[in-house]
Amino acid sequence: MTCAAETIRDLPLAHGSLDRAAHRRREPGLLDALLSDPATRVLELVGGTVEVVGTDGELSLHQRPPVPADRHRLAVFLGQDDGGPAHVAVVGDPVDEGDPRSWRGLRQVATVLDDREAGMLATALALTNWHAAHTHCPRCGHATTPEQAGWVRRCGHDGSEHYPRTDVAVIMSVTDADDRLLLARGAEWPEGRFSVLAGFLEPGESLEAAVAREVREEVGLEVGDVTFLGNQPWPFPTSLMVGFTARAVGSAIELDGDELAEAFWVTREGLAERIADGRVLVSSRMSISHRLMERWYGQRLPTTGEWRPARS
Structure with a gap:
């Protein structure tokens, strides 16, 4: 694997600047203290969405003071810069259908928020997604409870600690000898939705080996010249996407018949x-x-052909 001379430096979600202040997570009663302090800034998540304020071109996260109900909700300490307020994410209750506030998902606001707030929201979403999926101990099946300000879950039966997981995935733009790009549509995707290939890293596997394996499995092509371009947190639900380019040896596509519905080579004009x-x-x-x-x-792709989910 090589590294490109010019990596992708402006990826959304990848430049969060809030100090996570990890040394504070073991402070006894930290969340109770912070959620009793009106200076604390609370980011409330409801169904994977957050309240935003401002115009569509200049949105920012609404962070409010704590309310009494927060002390009974799932809460996670996000961090605190020197001399600034602490930031805590909480999972709130469903809102009424007629709620006048503007609730948006990360996909809807990631490119509008500044780097600091986009990184904060990505962290909050990844952590709360992890909590929602790991309510019970994988060793004995008993219930787990949050500890260390939301960064650990502990089993009440065997005492084991469980830490937030990040699922690493490789994503690659594959080109052929004619510099055509390979596009594919997932088997469960709607008609017309296409992307480059991607897949999860397997145990005992290097990143470049995962690139080669995924391409081989999904479209039957061998690749070389695997080059790292950048990486991006992707909290849908808890992934890290590691981006590469790769050059295909040959161009005959053989679909796997399982994960992909279709794949094809395309020129820039096409x-x-x-x-x-x-x-x-x-x-x-x-x-x-x-x-x-x-x-x-x-150059920038035309924006008329972007696929966007409804909320998240």
């Missing part, structure tokens, strides 16, 4: 045409998949 007429919908510019495609394309 991609522009397919986006313009709606045959190809790509992920939003917040994602590393979009940036990998954009790097190959040589």
